[in-house]
Amino acid sequence: MEMSKRRPVATPCYSVAQSAPHQILVCKACKHTGSNCEPGFALLKKLREAIAAAGLAEDFEVSGTACLAGCVPDHGGPCVVGWRATAKATWLFGDIYPAQPIDDLVEFSRLYAALDDGWMSGRDCPPRLCDNTLARIPAAMIVTREGSVQ
Numbered sequence: 001m002e003m004s005k006r007r008p009v010a011t012p013c014y015s016v017a018q019s020a021p022h023q024i025l026v027c028k029a030c031k032h033t034g035s036n037c038e039p040g041f042a043l044l045k046k047l048r049e050a051i052a053a054a055g056l057a058e059d060f061e062v063s064g065t066a067c068l069a070g071c072v073p074d075h076g077g078p079c080v081v082g083w084r085a086t087a088k089a090t091w092l093f094g095d096i097y098p099a100q101p102i103d104d105l106v107e108f109s110r111l112y113a114a115l116d117d118g119w120m121s122g123r124d125c126p127p128r129l130c131d132n133t134l135a136r137i138p139a140a141m142i143v144t145r146e147g148s149v150q
Contacts, residue, residue, distance in 0.1 A: 020061040022113055024051070024105075025082040028064035040064065042098035043079045047105060054106045059113045070094045070134045080134065081105065088118030092134040104128045 026047060028040040041064070048062045070080040070092055078095040091112070096105070104126035111125075112118055117139060122130050 020057075020059060022060045022083065022085040022088075022109075024060055024062045024109065025065040025068065025084065026062065027066075027068040027070075027080045029067050037079070039098050040079050043081070043096065043102075046098055047081075047102060050102050050106050051109060054109070056106070056109055056113070060109055068092060083108070083112050083118070085112075085118060087139050088112070088115070089139055090135070090137040091118070092137075093129050093132045094134045095132045 024047060026040050026044040028037050028044060044062065044064050051057055051060050051062055065082075068080040068082060078097050080092060080094045081096050082090060082092045084090040091108075093105075093108075096102075107126045108129055111120065119136075119138070122133050122136070125133065
């Protein structure tokens, strides 16, 4: 890669300020095109409305975020969506199309909110999400000489 096109190593990280106990992150920047992800914006709007309609708005903040690096280059194609919370496992799902029903995403949100650690078997996920799981990442645990810190 040409040096002038490389991204500097010390760029500030992407952060999303969290205003609710849980976050749902929707990719809104396409690494393949270097522009906004229109399907991501459409899904973000639809998911915000569905979470509010389901009575989950106080438990979940639905935010757009930088590229989650789990999609394939397909303009107008599927999105990547993630769930995270303090001291809980993080989940990433791919192949989520904004035009599809999102009942499974709302149901997963209910399940995730009810769990103390966010950990469940993929079989416990709503059916469509079982096949679309990209990652289940354990909650970060830092181990020091003095012991573990969550």
